[in-house]
Amino acid sequence: MVKRRVHVAAAAIIREDGHVLLARRPSIVDQGGLWEFPGGKLAPYETGYEALRRELREELGIEILRAQPLIRVHHEYADKRILLDVWQVHDFEGEPFGREGQAVRWVPQAELNNYPFPEANHPILRAVCLPHEYLISDEEADDTVFLDKLERALRDDNIRLVQLRAKTLDDSAYLKRAEQALALCRRYEARLILNGDPALLDSIDADGIHLPSRVLMALKHRPLADDKWLGASTHDPQQLEQAAAIGCDFVTFSPVRVTPSHPGAAPVGWHDFQQLVETAGMPVYALGGVTRDDIDQARAVGAQGIATIRDLWK
Ligand SMILES: Nc1nc2c([nH]c(=O)n2[C@@H]2O[C@H](COP(=O)(O)OP(=O)(O)OP(=O)(O)O)[C@@H](O)[C@H]2O)c(=O)[nH]1
Ligand SMILES: [Mg+2]
Numbered sequence: 049m050v051k052r053r054v055h056v057a058a059a060a061i062i063r064e065d066g067h068v069l070l071a072r073r074p075s076i077v078d079q080g081g082l083w084e085f086p087g088g089k090l091a092p093y094e095t096g097y098e099a100l101r102r103e104l105r106e107e108l109g110i111e112i113l114r115a116q117p118l119i120r121v122h123h124e125y126a127d128k129r130i131l132l133d134v135w136q137v138h139d140f141e142g143e144p145f146g147r148e149g150q151a152v153r154w155v156p157q158a159e160l161n162n163y164p165f166p167e168a169n170h171p172i173l174r175a176v177c178l179p180h181e182y183l184i185s186d187e188e189a190d191d192t193v194f195l196d197k198l199e200r201a202l203r204d205d206n207i208r209l210v211q212l213r214a215k216t217l218d219d220s221a222y223l224k225r226a227e228q229a230l231a232l233c234r235r236y237e238a239r240l241i242l243n244g245d246p247a248l249l250d251s252i253d254a255d256g257i258h259l260p261s262r263v264l265m266a267l268k269h270r271p272l273a274d275d276k277w278l279g280a281s282t283h284d285p286q287q288l289e290q291a292a293a294i295g296c297d298f299v300t301f302s303p304v305r306v307t308p309s310h311p312g313a314a315p316v317g318w319h320d321f322q323q324l325v326e327t328a329g330m331p332v333y334a335l336g337g338v339t340r341d342d343i344d345q346a347r348a349v350g351a352q353g354i355a356t357i358r359d360l361w362k
Contacts, residue, residue, distance in 0.1 A: 303336025
C-alpha cells in the first residue's frame, strides 16, 4: 500500500504564564478523543503559515498576529505519512473557543503529560517545554567565580536551561559543583543538565543528562527514566540518527558556524543545517559560532534555538 502523504500546520499557542492551548479531537474523527495542537491540513497551493492562519480562524475564531516556526515532525502512521509543521503563536486577536464544538483548554506546561496525544506529538511536547537558549557552562577553576557567572546568566539573561560542562574537574569536584549549581538553578526555576555519565543522576537529582557524542554512540537504549531530560552532542547525520534511536529529548548540533573554540572543524552552515534539522525528529539547538543574535535565524531553519558558551558565560 502506498501511504497517503498529509501535510498539517499546527499551532503551539503559548501564553505568557506558560499555559498552552490544547483542543480535543471530536470522538468521531481520526485519532478521536486525543488532545492536539489546533490546526489542520494544507489546502492546495497554501503555505504552512497560510494554512495555520486559516485553520485557527476556522477552529478557534482567532487571528494570528505573530508566529514563528517551532518544529517540523515527520511521522509514519499505519495509514499515512504525516508532516506536522508546528508554529509557535506569540500574539493573536480574539478569544479562542471551540468553534467546531471541540473542547479547548489552557494547560500548564507541567500538566501536559496528563493529556493523551497522537503518537506523532512527542517531539512537539519536548519543543514546547524547552527554551530557545541553552547555556553550556565554561571551564572555571574557581567554584565562586563559577557560581557568580551562572547566577548572572540566570538573573540577567533569563537562562532556563543549563548544561554543567566541566571536563577539567575530577569526579568529586564535579559533583560538588553540580550540587551548588543545582541549588542555584532551582532558585531561578531553571533546569540543570549534567554532562557525562547517566549514573551521575544517582548522586544528584538534576534535571537530566547531556551525552557527549562518544557516549551517545556507545548506547543501545535510553539510559534515563522518561521524567528526566536526555540531550546529546551531535556533529553528523549518524549521530543524529542514533540520538533519535535511543530516544533523546533534544540534541545540539555543531559546528554550524565558524567557531574560535574549534578553528579546525568545518562548519556545516545554515543551509545544510536546515536539512539535518528537518529529519532529526526532535528539538535541535544550533551550536558553534552562534550567539543570541542568531536565535531567529536558527528558528527560521527549524531549530529549537541556539546553544552557546561564549555569548552567555561572562
Ligand atoms: N491538528 C493536529 N493534527 C494532528 C496533531 N497530531 C497529529 O498526529 N495530527 C494528525 O494530523 C492530521 C490533521 O488533520 P485534521 O483532522 O486536523 O485536518 P483538518 O483540520 O484539515 O480537518 P479535515 O479532517 O476536515 O481535513 C490528523 O490525521 C491528525 O491525527 C496535532 O497535534 N494537531
Ligand atoms: Mg484540525
